[in-house]
Structure formats: structure tokens, C-alpha cells
Amino acid sequence: MQAMKEAHSEICGAHQFGPKLYFRIKMMGYYWPTMVKDCIDYVRKCQACQFHANFIHQPPEPLHPTVPSWPFDAWGLEIVGPLPRSSGGHIFILAAIDYFLKWVEAIALREVKKENVVDFIRMNIIYRYGVLRYIITDNGKPFCNAAMNKLCEKFGFKQHNSSMYYAAANGLAEPFNKTLCNLLK
Structure with a gap:
């Protein structure tokens, strides 16, 4: 024993x-x-x-994979939080995951604003890995706004939104969030 x-x-x-x-x-x-x-x-x-414990509350259903053509072609964006306040005053995490390599880029935020999201995409994704083909987000205000549309138009990529009915369908971003929250526990 x-x-x-x-x-x-x-x-x-x-x-x-x-x-x-x-x-x-x-x-x-x-x-x-x-x-x-x-x-x-x-x-x-x-x-x-x-x-x-990881309890699965959804019944199993067929998978509909997103198949990107090459690395850093398609990214999923998700906001994790609010979390317990860190020593720097951060309570949110903005995470982006590449659908081909499963590579994750993440930053801590004090508040989620559209400017933070646009700067994150430009600095941590486009300037580091090149222009992507499309990005998948939920329908939140930080993702669906004029600043985001302007960024998409400037760099020539598309933004796809997960459905309003099932916003958690944001592909790989949701499993990463689950892993991140389990690590933080």
C-alpha cells in the first residue's frame, strides 16, 4: 500500500x-x-x-480535419482566461497554434483588446514565420473587427470563424488550451 x-x-x-x-x-x-x-x-x-480528471462530456462524432498544405499555412487563435492574476498582472493568454506542425506561440495579456490581437499576429506570426494563408478564430470582438479586417487585407490572408453554435470547434486551439490549463493547475 x-x-x-x-x-x-x-x-x-x-x-x-x-x-x-x-x-x-x-x-x-x-x-x-x-x-x-x-x-x-x-x-x-x-x-x-x-x-x-479529464471527463469527456460530448458523444463521439466523426472528425473533420483541417489539412494545411505546408508549415505555417494555417493558424488557430484562441484566448485562454481569465486565469488567476500573475505577478505581472496578466490574467489572459493569447495562443496561436500552427495546424501543420502543431507549433504554439503564446503571450500573456493584462486585457484582451483588438490592438493586442493584431499586434500579436503581425509580430509573432507574420514577421517570424511569413504570411499565412488563413487564420481560424472564434467570433469574439477581439478577432472580428475593422483592425483585423485591415490586417487581413494588408497581408492578403483570410480569416475563418468557427460557428456561433459551437465556438469550441476551433480545431487544435482547444486541445492546446486544455493542455495549458492542466499544466497551470
């Missing part, structure tokens, strides 16, 4: 689920006949695992 506690939640632990915990304990040199069942039961009783 002490081996399970140590491998799951103490100094060696990473709060891994039952089968992974089993392999970890086995690699530590322990074995008993009901080891797999005991590991699964132990994890089910862990309050932190139950609180931070």
Missing part, C-alpha cells in the same frame, strides 16, 4: 491512472496477485484525481 501511495501521489508520483500506476510499481520491483485491481481501486479513491 505504501508503494502505491509513493508511486501515485508522493515524491515519485504523477497521479497516473490504474494501469500506468501498476507498471510503475512493477518497475519499482513490487508484485502481488491483485496488483492491477488494487491500483485501479486506489486511483478511484484519490480525491485529486477525481477533481482534475
Whole structure:
């Protein structure tokens, strides 16, 4: 029992689920006949695992992939937050993810304004990686405005918006946000 506690939640632990915990304990040199069942039961009783577990609330449906032609061709933009205030006073994260390489660019923001978004796209995407072909955003005010339209027109790329009905359909940006929030926990 002490081996399970140590491998799951103490100094060696990473709060891994039952089968992974089993392999970890086995690699530590322990074995008993009901080891797999005991590991699964132990994890089910862990309050932190139950609180931070990834629960899927949507039924499965067919995927509709966005297939970019080359690296830095298509980007997804998303705002994460509000988060707990940092020492610099930042409470939002503006993240952009490339659909081909899964490369992420992100900055911390005190407030989300259209000027911040346009400057981020220009400085962190266009000037670093070249002009993109299209960008996918939700329908928020920082993304759908005259300044953004002017930037799209100036550099000759298109902006696609995720549907109003399901704004979380912004492709890879949403899984990155989930990963980022889990890391911040």
C-alpha cells in the first residue's frame, strides 16, 4: 500500500491512472496477485484525481480535419482566461497554434483588446514565420473587427470563424488550451 501511495501521489508520483500506476510499481520491483485491481481501486479513491480528471462530456462524432498544405499555412487563435492574476498582472493568454506542425506561440495579456490581437499576429506570426494563408478564430470582438479586417487585407490572408453554435470547434486551439490549463493547475 505504501508503494502505491509513493508511486501515485508522493515524491515519485504523477497521479497516473490504474494501469500506468501498476507498471510503475512493477518497475519499482513490487508484485502481488491483485496488483492491477488494487491500483485501479486506489486511483478511484484519490480525491485529486477525481477533481482534475479529464471527463469527456460530448458523444463521439466523426472528425473533420483541417489539412494545411505546408508549415505555417494555417493558424488557430484562441484566448485562454481569465486565469488567476500573475505577478505581472496578466490574467489572459493569447495562443496561436500552427495546424501543420502543431507549433504554439503564446503571450500573456493584462486585457484582451483588438490592438493586442493584431499586434500579436503581425509580430509573432507574420514577421517570424511569413504570411499565412488563413487564420481560424472564434467570433469574439477581439478577432472580428475593422483592425483585423485591415490586417487581413494588408497581408492578403483570410480569416475563418468557427460557428456561433459551437465556438469550441476551433480545431487544435482547444486541445492546446486544455493542455495549458492542466499544466497551470
